[in-house]
Amino acid sequence: MPEAPLSKGLPLLGNMLDLMFNPLQGLLELCRNNGPIFRFRALTEEFVVMAGTDVNRFLSEEGKDCVYSGEFWKDLVAYWHNPNALIALDGQPHIDERRQWKHYVSREVAHNEQQGLIKAIEDYTHTLANDQPISARRFSRTLVTRELSFLFTGKVIKLSPKLGDAIIDYQRVLFNTLLARKYPRFILHLPWFRNNEKQVNAFARQLIEQTRNNKTESDTFYHWALRRVTEDKERNEAELIATFLTPFIAGLDTVANTLLFLIREITENPALYQRLQKEIDDEFRHNDGLISSPDTLRKVPALFGIIQETLRRYPVAFANMRHARCDFEYKGCTVKKGSQILFFTAQPHFDERYFSQPERFDIDRFLPPRSEQKTRYAFSPYGRGPHICLGAAMAESLLLTSVAYLLHHFHFNAVEPGKKFKYLFDPSLSLPDSFKIRLKPRRTGQCS
Ligand code: HEM
Incomplete structure (x- = not known):
């Protein structure tokens, strides 16, 4: 299975400029050009981006154990001397801790x-x-x-x-x-x-x-x-x-x-x-x-x-970061163990298939009869998955x-x-x- 396609970008800088000034708009544009899963580079770093309603479902269901949060937060956890920070825990320790916080x-x-x-x-x-x-x-x-x-x-x-x-x-x-x-x-x-x-x-x-x-x-x-x-x-x-x-x-x-x-x-x-x-x-x-x-x-x-x-x-908070715990597949692409993954959970908010004229501010879209939020996983302002x-x-x-x-x-x-x-x-x-x-x-x- 091939890796996710690499987004076109500048030599060395990759897609850094696309994301520097308005990362929300930049990510939307990259998703429009590259689909629900792709890689991009910014200087020496490489990221996998995953976005869409099915990605939000994946993060909440079978994908939740393929990725973990601890690696992304580890420097902050060290700075705070707080190995028990909820957001940085994974698996059973996270479930146990979250139950108490709730x-x-x-x-x-x-x-x-x-x-x-x-x-x-x-x-x-x-x-x-x-x-x-x-x-x-x-x-x-x-x-x-x-x-x-x-x-x-x-x-x-x-x-x-x-x-x-x-x-x-x-x-x-x-x-x-x-x-x-x-x-x-x-x-x-x-x-x-x-x-x-x-x-x-x-x-x-x-x-x-x-x-x-x-x-x-x-x-x-x-x-x-x-x-x-x-x-x-x-x-x-x-x-x-x-x-x-x-x-x-x-x-x-x-x-x-x-x-x-x-x-x-x-x-x-x-x-x-x-x-x-x-x-x-x-x-x-x-x-x-x-x-x-x-x-x-x-x-x-x-x-x-x-x-x-x-x-x-x-x-x-339109996106969150995880790392791949193991090699896994999504939509015909392999994501390699250790990859940095940016889950762009709010991407469907700007997808015409779920929210008509998504750039418009229109409060009636959330009210009957339209209730545009009804598509499961389309409306995700609070993230998705175990750390929602x-x-x-x-x-x-x-x-x-x-x-x-x-x-x-x-x-x-x-x-x-x-x-x-x-x-x-x-x-x-x-x-x-x-x-x-x-x-x-x-x-x-x-x-x-
Ligand atoms: C409009 C308001 C808010 C938004 C949009 C928001 C958004 C988010 C998002 C996207 C995450 C997931 C982060 C990730 O997966 O990496 C998150 C996690 C979290 N939020 Fe919020 N948040 C809001 C308000 C609050 C408030 C008021 C509190 C409590 C005082 C709170 C406490 C938390 C905690 C404790 C987590 C970590 C959960 C975990 O790791 O299991 N949030 N929030």
């Missing part, structure tokens, strides 16, 4: 804590000056940092925007250096990275200390993580830093960027905005002016539609509550409507700080 990173946690989440949103939005321009990215990052801190500690920690930025910058540099290997390693020794690292580690230590001192609190993820390190001699204190940062590393950039693109869409599309706001206001009215539970909010068509469509059109996002239900719950609350209580405007912004990939898909918005309270004296 109890704490769940829909129920976000559902049960909805009132606290609202308090976190209120506390933050009340600090914002009325109608003053603010970077939409900074707004969504600060909001989501506070929401996550509440969900995982039981208290709204008023993280400064500076710390929110430091966490994201720290993640960006670590991922681009130790995972994507786009940055040289010496970057990790530069004073500005060291400074971010210091702030982030101090934040993690503060979380650990708070949990240690808070013995009366219910059984949270953090209490469980702390208990395990104390009771299990195989585990070390150092791994706690990475474990305590996990919600922020996995959940902050992803949820905040999804919210960011959603805000961008409503501020650019007044008809969509009005429809969404009206449906949200009606839901508040039906519930005596109070916010409904996430399960009920999910049934508000425009709210459900816009969240799903944002995840489809702007898949912030553990926080997906929590993320959805956060987005439902945040968008409903924000749109009911505030009016959003873009400072420069119609202005085009370059996409950022650092590492999640994002928009630059130059996309600014203004927030104005819609009415006063209302409770949530």
